[in-house]
Amino acid sequence: MLFPMSSARLSSARFQAGIAATLVGFLLVPLLVANAPLEKTMGIVQKIFYFHVPCAWLLMLSTFVCAGGSLAYLFAGSESGDRLALCSAELGVLFGLCVMVTGPLWARAAWGVFWTWDVRLTSSLLLWLMLIAYGLARRYGGTGGRRLAAAMALFAAADVPLVYVSVNLWRGLHPNTKTVSSLAPGMRLPFFVSLVIFSALWGVLLALRMRVERGQARLVELAIEIEDAEGKSS
Amino acid sequence: MKRVSWVSQAARIAWKDLHIEGRSREVVYTMGFMAALVVLVFSFAFISGQETTVGPDAVAGIMWVAVLFSGTVALSRTFDRERESEAIRSLLLSPVPRSAIYAGKLVATAAIMFLVEVLLAPLLAALFSAAIWPHALWLGLLLLLGTIGFCSVGVIFSAALLRARSRDALLGALLFPIVIPVLLSASRATAYLLDPAAPDLDPALFWTRFLAALDVVFVVVGLWSFEPVVMGE
Amino acid sequence: MSDRVLRLENVGKTFGRHRALAEVSLAFVPGQVAAVLGPNGAGKSTLLGLLSTLSQPSRGRITLGDEQLSxxxxxxxxxxxxxxxxxxYGDLSARQNLRLFASLYGIANGERCIDEMLARVGLDSxxxxxxxxxxxxxxxQRLALARALLHEPEILLFDEPGAALDPAGAAWLAGELQHEREAGRLVVLVTHDLAATAAIATHVVVLRRGRVARDETRASFSADEVRAIYQEATREKS
Structure with a gap:
């Protein structure tokens, strides 16, 4: 058993298989990345790409999942939707941090500066800030904080394409050379495997984090039941 | 009881805010002073020696930063009026659709902000010799669109923060990341309009349209999500 | 005036980790003044919040006649x-406040209603x-009452209305409540004032730790009876 104390849902064979596959994936990806051809101009530095881009993708995925959960919470009163929104926002902040660390490293090696107002990096930064603001609203927003945060998630999701377009045009449409479609054939397989494995990691972390939240909600329910029983007897 | 249309209910709520503001002028004065201060702070920071101007990009940036910062003052003050003696509860208890409350607050706050901005623009023109007059109407339209975009998000956030202890500190922190695209497109368009050397105004036109599209998206999301946000636990 | 009963069935309300109300079943009848009593934190204001529709029960249901309270x-x-x-709104005059709410409620011939209401609560001068x-x-408080009565509500809710009033004001308010009760309105008030409760209530509910500890309806209550009910219901059992 991977998790001796796991709940019924997490101890299911499928979930454990997922975790196992993710672990195997993390053994596999470095080999694939190491064997991928070197990029002509940037050389070894370009390998950060296999880490950076999946993180950026998961930052965006987290934002949309957070908005989806918030939608279910706001309009259908779904508590699990709210938990999903919180957990994915947290993961978004985490993977966003990876983007914000690896982005400047790459920029320094590729262009000699730590930060360029490149459209993807800037959009990611704004997305990351929105998710951090989501966390602030939840923590310090008082009684209306949860609902406010949910509304922020909706605005953030609506903002994603607008941010991308506006930042892109703001920087004056400069050519993007490092797009996925222009990847050398030898780089594609490691990249996509890395993308899938990172997504699997995200899924595993989300499931684990959701489990903590579910457990907490259950604990509150039980505490209330105990209070109720005491209330009745006194 | 007769049925009252959504528009006239929203208009009543907006009129109420404007009437109160007309009496006290508190928001106009405090927000206007704040905006002027932001502009002056930038002047002291940017202008040195014999220079008299900082270029259209910087003027546009200064103007919109002043709008953003002073706008949070306007938002928190117009919502303070709802919180004092719990008037907001009476409003939420009335049979008015919540989206009409949203629209009313949006119109009133945007109108008050817009008034201050119209007074602010000549100050910029004077301080930085910015060329605001050749495209004054267009600039006014930009200010209006940018203000609507800012308020469409700000009204929801202020309403939701009514019960939060650190609402004034939180409002800006939560609002600014969301309204960055508004700031971006509005200040870009403004920079093109203020630039006498600009070869043509196509980019300004593009950004104005983009800003209008942003407003539509934000107002739609706002109208739609205001009710569940203020619904209470 | 309608004769619909406001009924709570097994209503519970939780705020995060806190259960504010549990298994509350009550019926409020038009033409009665119901006083909800209880120590601080017993769930009185939560109950009023649910009745006002500004918050929703976590469990159970609230109905007005055969309509769900939504x-x-x-x-x-x-x-x-x-x-x-x-x-x-503190920045508006009494009349402007009433005018605003009259228009939001869509009250026909609002000005006449407002005149009558201002005269009734003694703010016409x-x-x-x-x-x-x-x-x-x-x-x-008079203005607040005028605002609440302007649209002829079926249910009247009061949250500690007499708390800030001097004795004369409290007596006036008691008279108004009596008047509304006789007009057949359903009145629920949350209060700490046991003596005032005795003067006007015909239905006494005592909440304790979010539960109904006492629920009594009589033609009238004496101050001693209310005190006895309250003390008996809130006494800590060891």
Whole structure:
């Protein structure tokens, strides 16, 4: 058993298989990345790409999942939707941090500066800030904080394409050379495997984090039941 | 009881805010002073020696930063009026659709902000010799669109923060990341309009349209999500 | 006036980790003044919040006649609420406040209603343009009552209405409540004032730790009876 104390849902064979596959994936990806051809101009530095881009993708995925959960919470009163929104926002902040660390490293090696107002990096930064603001609203927003945060998630999701377009045009449409479609054939397989494995990691972390939240909600329910029983007897 | 249309209910709520503001002028004065201060702070920071101007990009940036910062003052003050003696509860208890409350607050706050901005623009023109007059109407339209975009998000956030202890500190922190695209497109368009050397105004036109599209998206999301946000636990 | 009963069935309300109300079943009948008593934190204000539709029960249901009490606008128009804060705009005059709410409620011939209402609560002699923030607590409470009654609500809710009133004001308020009760309105008030409760209530509910500890209806209560009921219901059992 991977998790001796796991709940019924997490101890299911499928979930454990997922975790196992993710672990195997993390053994596999470095080999694939190491064997991928070197990029002509940037050389070894370009390998950060296999880490950076999946993180950026998961930052965006987290934002949309957070908005989806918030939608279910706001309009259908779904508590699990709210938990999903919180957990994915947290993961978004985490993977966003990876983007914000690896982005400047790459920029320094590729262009000699730590930060360029490149459209993807800037959009990611704004997305990351929105998710951090989501966390602030939840923590310090008082009684209306949860609902406010949910509304922020909706605005953030609506903002994603607008941010991308506006930042892109703001920087004056400069050519993007490092797009996925222009990847050398030898780089594609490691990249996509890395993308899938990172997504699997995200899924595993989300499931684990959701489990903590579910457990907490259950604990509150039980505490209330105990209070109720005491209330009745006194 | 007769049925009252959504528009006239929203208009009543907006009129109420404007009437109160007309009496006290508190928001106009405090927000206007704040905006002027932001502009002056930038002047002291940017202008040195014999220079008299900082270029259209910087003027546009200064103007919109002043709008953003002073706008949070306007938002928190117009919502303070709802919180004092719990008037907001009476409003939420009335049979008015919540989206009409949203629209009313949006119109009133945007109108008050817009008034201050119209007074602010000549100050910029004077301080930085910015060329605001050749495209004054267009600039006014930009200010209006940018203000609507800012308020469409700000009204929801202020309403939701009514019960939060650190609402004034939180409002800006939560609002600014969301309204960055508004700031971006509005200040870009403004920079093109203020630039006498600009070869043509196509980019300004593009950004104005983009800003209008942003407003539509934000107002739609706002109208739609205001009710569940203020619904209470 | 309608004769619909406001009924709570097994209603529970939790806030995060805190259970504010548990298994509350009550019936409020038109033509009665129901007083909800209880120590601080017993769930009185939570109960009033649920009845006002501004919050929703976590469990159970609340019905008015055979209608579910919902937060939709036609239902909100049937409720009048007087809180311990007056719920009016301090920058507007009494008349302007009433005019605003009359128009939001879609009251036909609003001006006449407003005149009548101002006369009824004794604010007709106040200087016309005086802003509500210059009013004394008593005057504000009168204005709050006028606002709550303007749209002829079926249900009248009061949250500690007498808390800030002087004895004369409290007596006036008691008279108004009596009047509303006789007019067949359903009145629920949350209060700490046992003596005032005795003067007007015909239905006494005592909450303790979010539960109904006592639920009594009589033609009238004496101050001693109310005190006895309250003490008996809230006594800690060891």
């Amino acid at each position: 937060r939709h606008s036609p239902m909100r128009a049937k409720i009048g609420y007087v809180g311990h804060e007056p719920g009016v 106040v200087r016309r343009e005086a802003a509500a923030r210059t009013f004394s607590r008593g005057m504000l």
